[in-house]
Amino acid sequence: MAKATVNTSAEDRLILTNKNRRWDEVRGRSLVTICAIIMIAATISVTVFLAQKGLQSFTVNNINPIAYLTSTNWNPVGSGEASYGIFPFIFGSLAVTFLSALVAAPLGIGAAIFMSEISPRFGKKVLQPVIELLVGIPSVVYGFIGLVVLVPLVRDNLPGIGFSLFAGVVVLTVMILPTVTTIATDAMRSLPDSLRQGSMALGATRWQTIRKVLIPAALPSLLTAIVLGMARAFGEALAVQMVIGNSRDIPETIFDTSATLTTIVTLNIGHTTYGSIENNTLWSMGLILLVISFLFIFIVRYLSGRRKV
Amino acid sequence: MNSRITDRIATGIFYTIAAIMVALLLYLFYFILSNGVPQISWDFLTSPSSAYQAGGGIRDQLFNSFYILFITMIITVPLGVCGGVYMAEYAKPGKITNFIRTCIEMLASLPSIVVGLFGLLIFVNITGWGYTIIGGALALTIFNIPVMVRVTEDAINSVPKELKEASLALGITRWHTIKTVLLPYAFPGILTGAILASGRVFGEAAALLYTAGLSTPTLDYGNWNPLAENSPLNIFRPAETLAVHIWAVNTQGLIPDIREVANGAAAVLVIAVLVFNILARWLGSVIHKKLTASK
Numbered sequence: 001m002a003k004a005t006v007n008t009s010a011e012d013r014l015i016l017t018n019k020n021r022r023w024d025e026v027r028g029r030s031l032v033t034i035c036a037i038i039m040i041a042a043t044i045s046v047t048v049f050l051a052q053k054g055l056q057s058f059t060v061n062n063i064n065p066i067a068y069l070t071s072t073n074w075n076p077v078g079s080g081e082a083s084y085g086i087f088p089f090i091f092g093s094l095a096v097t098f099l100s101a102l103v104a105a106p107l108g109i110g111a112a113i114f115m116s117e118i119s120p121r122f123g124k125k126v127l128q129p130v131i132e133l134l135v136g137i138p139s140v141v142y143g144f145i146g147l148v149v150l151v152p153l154v155r156d157n158l159p160g161i162g163f164s165l166f167a168g169v170v171v172l173t174v175m176i177l178p179t180v181t182t183i184a185t186d187a188m189r190s191l192p193d194s195l196r197q198g199s200m201a202l203g204a205t206r207w208q209t210i211r212k213v214l215i216p217a218a219l220p221s222l223l224t225a226i227v228l229g230m231a232r233a234f235g236e237a238l239a240v241q242m243v244i245g246n247s248r249d250i251p252e253t254i255f256d257t258s259a260t261l262t263t264i265v266t267l268n269i270g271h272t273t274y275g276s277i278e279n280n281t282l283w284s285m286g287l288i289l290l291v292i293s294f295l296f297i298f299i300v301r302y303l304s305g306r307r308k309v
Numbered sequence: 310m311n312s313r314i315t316d317r318i319a320t321g322i323f324y325t326i327a328a329i330m331v332a333l334l335l336y337l338f339y340f341i342l343s344n345g346v347p348q349i350s351w352d353f354l355t356s357p358s359s360a361y362q363a364g365g366g367i368r369d370q371l372f373n374s375f376y377i378l379f380i381t382m383i384i385t386v387p388l389g390v391c392g393g394v395y396m397a398e399y400a401k402p403g404k405i406t407n408f409i410r411t412c413i414e415m416l417a418s419l420p421s422i423v424v425g426l427f428g429l430l431i432f433v434n435i436t437g438w439g440y441t442i443i444g445g446a447l448a449l450t451i452f453n454i455p456v457m458v459r460v461t462e463d464a465i466n467s468v469p470k471e472l473k474e475a476s477l478a479l480g481i482t483r484w485h486t487i488k489t490v491l492l493p494y495a496f497p498g499i500l501t502g503a504i505l506a507s508g509r510v511f512g513e514a515a516a517l518l519y520t521a522g523l524s525t526p527t528l529d530y531g532n533w534n535p536l537a538e539n540s541p542l543n544i545f546r547p548a549e550t551l552a553v554h555i556w557a558v559n560t561q562g563l564i565p566d567i568r569e570v571a572n573g574a575a576a577v578l579v580i581a582v583l584v585f586n587i588l589a590r591w592l593g594s595v596i597h598k599k600l601t602a603s604k
Contacts (some may be wrong), residue, residue: 021482030483035391044413046427111325118323130334136582138512140555141575205312207319237515262422268475286426
């Protein structure tokens with residue numbers, strides 16, 4: 001269109017900028033595309049490198065993978081024959097994950113319902129910042145408080161020595177509570193108002209509305225909130241390590257010491273020689289952690305796929 | 310009548326849950342601050358930590374935490390913002406975009422100890438650097454990129470459509486629109502997100518244990534040559550951060566005043582995170598007011 005006018009300096013300028021802009025566009029587009037490629041590369045390299053390293057204990061050291069996963073005897077450097085069975089740690093990881101989710105889920109969803117249905121103003125002004133601050137407290141601080149407050153408390157009032165599966169569950173519950181609450185609140189708030197109004201118009205009380213209409217409607221998202229909380233509990237290392245006692249046997253009661261995959265890796269990977277069998281078995285545990293955290297993502301994806309229907 | 314009573318009871322339970330959460334936070338903060346703040350003194354903040362004797366400080370750990378945070382953000386912010394711009398503006402719906410999104414979700418859900426293991430494998434063993442600041446920062450980058458991408462994408466998506474369409478209708482290229490219209494408008498959101506992410510990075514320990522290490526060499530704060538062994542600015546030296554220090558003194562410390570040091574360090578850590586939180590909110594709202602000229 002600019003060509004209709006006689007050539008002036010303005011037109012020259014326009015053509016000039018146009019050229020610059022086009023070159024600019026190419027540069028900009030390549031820049032952001034490279035960043036996207038870096039993200040893909042990072043994910044793939046994390047997976048590939050950890051898989052390659054984690055499989056070495058089976059391919060190089062010829063440990064039987066089935067025995068590795070199911071044997072309860074973890075005795076890498078003890079007297080007699082070395083044995084690498086990580087079932088107690090898998091059990092510990094699953095136990096803390098499910099038990100803490102069991103406590104955190106009702107509390108978190110309850111807080112979410114409070115914020116969206118009961119008292120939105122108090123929820124937004126007080127509870128929301130409270131939850132954001134709880135998320136912000138670093139995990140070592142949770143572990144430290146668990147160590148100096150919770151462990152002595154358990155030791156004095158309950159059976160056992162204080163360091164226990166129970167202490168780990170309590171610390172993790174507090175840690176995943178804000179995660180569950182935040183996501184569950186988003187889920188409750190995104191429900192259309194017509195659901196509430198429709199139910200109220202039929203004469204239902206607020207609790208009936210919540211229980212019969214709102215919770216079923218938000219169920220996939222609420223489940224997502226719980227699964228993400230579980231993923232966080234499963235992957236947490238230091239806070240649990242500080243309170244769980246790190247023994248290598250399956251706990252008989254909830255007040256016995258225990259260990260999880262993350263705590264054993266945290267404790268030992270720095271003290272074992274790189275490339276030794278024990279070290280390689282720890283990398284295999286890292287691989288299991290990676291695989292299970294991917295599994296959590298697939299569950300979340302499945303749930304959010306259901307939500308769209 | 311019956312249903313009205315259940316409604317009352319249910320409401321009561323919801324109030325109790327809310328009260329529990331508030332009480333929990335208040336207790337945690339009260340505990341950390343009342344035990345920790347008395348430990349904090351100028352001496353505590355400025356003297357080096359000791360391995361065996363009482364009376365050690367957290368000078369080096371504090372510096373390391375901020376330095377690693379700084380290096381991490383230098384790497385993460387450009388990468389994350391560009392990634393977010395790509396996802397918000399250039400990514401076309403389809404298999405590839407879906408794949409990138411899955412990648413981001415996977416990175417976001419990685420347990421931090423797994424990120425630490427990856428860092429140990431790549432930045433410590435394969436590169437042969439040993440425990441270094443740059444190794445720790447790169448591990449934290451992996452941990453932090455998904456957050457920055459999501460923050461940027463959300464901020465850009467929240468820009469009113471009219472602004473973008475008006476710019477494109479004027480014949481301005483997409484990239485120039487991003488640079489001059491979208492990013493400035495999204496800036497407060499991105500900044501808030503970046504500061505909140507900083508708080509997370511500042512408190513992270515599991516990813517740093519075996520990438521930045523559990524020790525700090527003797528540092529000479531007068532030496533500003535980043536290549537010197539004893540310079541605090543050297544990025545190829547091991548560096549124990551504050552969060553790692555809390556873990557280390559509690560689980561393998563030999564000093565007699567473990568409780569005091571850990572209390573003080575925890576309080577400093579929590580106060581820092583608190584400051585990041587408040588700063589993020591305040592800066593976000595101030596800049597938003599300035600840019601949009603609203604009151």
